[in-house]
Amino acid sequence: MNRPGKVTQRDIARIAGVSQAAVSMVLNGGESAANRIPAETRERVFTAIRETGYVADPIARRMAAGRNQILGVFTYEPAFPSAQADFFAPFLLGIEEAAQELGYDLLLMTGSSGGQKKIFGENVRLRLADGCLVLGREFDRDELERLVAGDYPFVAIGRREDAGGPVPYCGGDYVSATTALVTRAIGMGHKKLAYIGPVAGAESSVDRWQGFRATLGGGAEMVARLDAVLPTPDDMLEAILGCGATLAVFTELSDAVKVRGLARARNFDVPRDFSIIVLGRHERAAETGTRFTTFRIPREEMGREAARMLVRRIEGDTAVEQVLLECERIEGETLAAVTG
Incomplete structure (x- = not known):
């Protein structure tokens, strides 16, 4: 599979067997324009994009390193509703801090408007980022295997079992x-x-x-x-x-x-x-x-370290890292010695 930034719309058109105008309309013409393209044709375009790792971003292609300095953040659960906000907020704070430190912007991927959230969708926004941090209490195993098998840089937040190969992660011990x-x-x-x-x-x-x-x-x-x-x-x-x-x-x-x-x-x-x-x-x-x-x-630390790990993968193509951080004990008031 080619690295993002090495493939043109002309290549996508050739692989998909469609015109370059059709590729441009699917990618840049908005929902109404894309809907004028037959579903089968759109699927061939999306398949070619996924297989080649094409990035629909001219700024990224103009950069010498072929990167656009954006880290993607994908959560399987909504990140901001009150029931989840305090769970995810420390992760996001740590990610943001590391991204600023390393000179990257963040792209929060919200997925489709309905149904189960998927990393790989027809909108292919995943490829707008140089790599992606993936959060969630439980991951889609098929998508995780696909990430491991591909060459798109990613890091999971939280320990993950192998998925056809070792998963890069930063979690709590x-x-x-x-x-x-x-x-x-x-x-x-x-x-x-x-x-x-x-x-x-x-x-x-x-x-x-x-x-x-x-x-x-x-x-x-x-x-x-x-x-x-x-x-x-x-x-x-x-x-x-x-x-x-x-x-x-x-x-x-x-x-x-x-x-x-x-x-x-x-x-x-x-x-x-x-x-x-x-x-x-x-x-x-x-x-x-x-x-x-x-x-x-250590949620904030996990987010921070995961972002640093991801940048190392993006910039140096480093080997898979699996890191577990220590969890600090809190004494509290609900544990006492047994008496009698």
């Missing part, structure tokens, strides 16, 4: 952070543990579960496990109290907040009656009113 936090609790006398959260699916869930399982044995046992997707706060609290757990380990702060509030309403005290730890502090707009014992996910 959730395995080590979880193991350290739970081990600390066990050292304070907690031997009966309840785990509330998913154990499969996204790599972040798998990593937390792996870190938790590494602490079991030597007297510590898991006496309850609930997937936080289905149970209600009542179900979670009843499971914790019913199994005699002295420590409840939550993967999601929102679930811990609900259970602690319900426990307080029923005259149970945290951490006197049972302790709570949360496997990663998720930024929220609403104040929880409680300082949970947890660890800080």
